[in-house]
Amino acid sequence: MPHLQLELPSKYPLTLKRDLAKRLGDLYGAIMQTTPDLVDVSFRELGEGNVWRCETPGPVQSAVLICDIRSGRPPEQRARLSDALMKACVEALDLDPLHFGVEFTQHSGDEIYRTILVDGVVRGGLARDWSPSEAITPLVETLRNEQSSAADRGSTAGS
Helix, strand or coil, rough: CEEEEEEEECCCCCHHHHHHHHHHHHHHHHHHCCCCCHHHHHHHHHHCCCCECCCCCCCEEEEEEEEEEEEEHHHHHHHHHHHHHHHHHHHHCCCCCCHHEEEEEEEHHHCCCCCCCCCEEEEEEEEECCCHHCCCCCCCHHHHHHHHHHHHHHHHHHC
């Protein structure tokens, strides 16, 4: 988490998608006060005629960016993110900004399960709610330290 899902009416080259994914992850990390290594980006290339905005006088092809994120950020922060992500997608994918939308679904941390590598061992657990402290100490580093501390406590408990 977060998961940024682009629903697109066209197909794009792998290198363009990889570069855009990095850009979106970096923007997300900077604006949402966390680290880009938490961001997953999906490109759903649905093809021509498969994404529509129902406008007057009739539907037009569009694109949508769906952002599944941890709750806790104020609306102004999400608006800044929307603007930055939209600009990056419109520029990279040559999309019409009038036919591109950004939508958010917010989740509590305990609705997300992630794994990390701690001292060569894969560890998993439910995420935590977002905190501004992630701007200072990356969440992955905090989790790694907690997992290491828990492992250390467990090894000393039997001594």
